[in-house]
Amino acid sequence: xxxxxxxxxxQPGKDSTHVYPRFYQFGAASYVNNYTTSAFQRxxxxxxxxxxxxxxxxxxxSLGQTKTVTRNFDEEMTNYANWFAYYRTRIQAVKTxxxxxxxNLDDQYRVGFHTLSNGLTTSTxxxxxxxxVNVADFDATQKTAFAGATDPIILSCQKNWHMLxxxxxxxxxxxxxxxxxxxDDTVPxxxxxxxGLTAGQPWPHPFREDPSASASNAASDYxxxxxxxxLRTTGAxxxxxxxxxxxxxxxxxxxxxxxxxxxxxxxxxxxxxRRGDAAMAAAVPNGQQAGQLGRRRPLARGDQRPRALR
Numbered sequence: 577x578x579x580x581x582x583x584x585x586x587q588p589g590k591d592s593t594h595v596y597p598r599f600y601q602f603g604a605a606s607y608v609n610n611y612t613t614s615a616f617q618r619x620x621x622x623x624x625x626x627x628x629x630x631x632x633x634x635x636x637x638s639l640g641q642t643k644t645v646t647r648n649f650d651e652e653m654t655n656y657a658n659w660f661a662y663y664r665t666r667i668q669a670v671k672t673x674x675x676x677x678x679x680n681l682d683d684q685y686r687v688g689f690h691t692l693s694n695g696l697t698t699s700t701x702x703x704x705x706x707x708x709v710n711v712a713d714f715d716a717t718q719k720t721a722f723a724g725a726t727d728p729i730i731l732s733c734q735k736n737w738h739m740l741x742x743x744x745x746x747x748x749x750x751x752x753x754x755x756x757x758x759x760d761d762t763v764p765x766x767x768x769x770x771x772g773l774t775a776g777q778p779w780p781h782p783f784r785e786d787p788s789a790s791a792s793n794a795a796s797d798y799x800x801x802x803x804x805x806x807l808r809t810t811g812a813x814x815x816x817x818x819x820x821x822x823x824x825x826x827x828x829x830x831x832x833x834x835x836x837x838x839x840x841x842x843x844x845x846x847x848x849x850r851r852g853d854a855a856m857a858a859a860v861p862n863g864q865q866a867g868q869l870g871r872r873r874p875l876a877r878g879d880q881r882p883r884a885l886r
Contacts, residue, residue: 603635603643621653666838670741688728729829732813738802740835751793758792759800760785767806767828768816795835802831 578594579586586598599615619631626649634644647655662672681687729736760783765775778784785796807829808814816828824832 601635603637619652619656621649621656623649625649666743670836670838674741686728686730686734729808729813732808732815732829733817733819734829735818735824736807736829736831738831738833740833741838742835743838755793756797756801758785758790759797759804760794761787761790764804766804766826768826770825799833802833805830807831 577586577588577598577600578590579596579598580593581596585594587594601613601615601617604613622629629649629652630646631648631652632644632646634642637643661668663669678687760779763773763775763777763779766773772780778787779800783800785791785794791797803826806816813829818827818829820827
């Protein structure tokens with residue numbers, strides 16, 4: 577939540593007066609101030625009490641249900657060790673939750689992987705934006721090597737997603753060589769008719785950029801570009817038969833983009849963080865240059881070949 581400088585009044589979202597981030601206890605409401613309810617709880621792990629110590633933690637889950645867990649000394653030590661090894665920093669938390677998510681995938685999915693530069697000077701998959709580990713069926717071999725197929729689109733009806741995890745900042749000196757221009761102001765001519773979207777008219781809320789502060793080549797423009805673009809216009813996979821939904825009505829081969837930014841504030845309301853509508857452009861801050869959500873291009877390469885999930 578966010579709070580005021582004095583008095584400790586808190587609320588879920590940030591505004592002109594509630595500008596200071598407030599930590600809160602796990603399982604507590606985000607707007608509870610940490611004057612009356614401490615944000616942190618001290619737990620002493622005294623080895624001398626190993627045989628007798630018990631630790632009870634109570635919290636409220638996302639369903640509003642009160643939950644309680646009780647651990648002995650060894651279990652509490654294991655809990656602490658797991659946090660220290662897998663969650664104590666942002667990059668560790670991202671790696672851990674991503675790995676746990678991928679654990680549930682099988683060869684019914686196709687997954688590619690690309691890491692961003694962390695100061696490397698040699699040309700590798702980590703430092704070269706044109707180098708990706710190709711998408712392939714997520715079977716035992718792919719899980720080990722993350723390599724395989726040449727073309728990520730192998731079915732005309734498949735859904736394609738690009739997911740970016742980033743701290744939200746960049747050291748990229750300029751735009752990619754294939755700029756997106758301004759994609760999220762007016763609706764272009766779409767490959768197929770979509771009810772509610774009229775070419776030449778402004779994008780409906782929440783997909784339109786701020787008309788009083790328009791920007792080109794923002795991350796939202798890249799997200800929109802690869803949603804409105806038909807990625808396959810010829811060949812065996814060119815039939816526009818991607819299953820459309822109310823959240824994603826595009827039936828042509830397109831790319832959905834999702835970003836998780838740690839340490840920067842987004843634009844979606846606090847109660848509406850889980851959205852899948854169309855290009856998801858609203859999830860990206862307006863005016864944010866493409867590099868500002870990651871060191872390299874956050875979406876597909878210039879040849880319009882997205883990293884895909886089926």
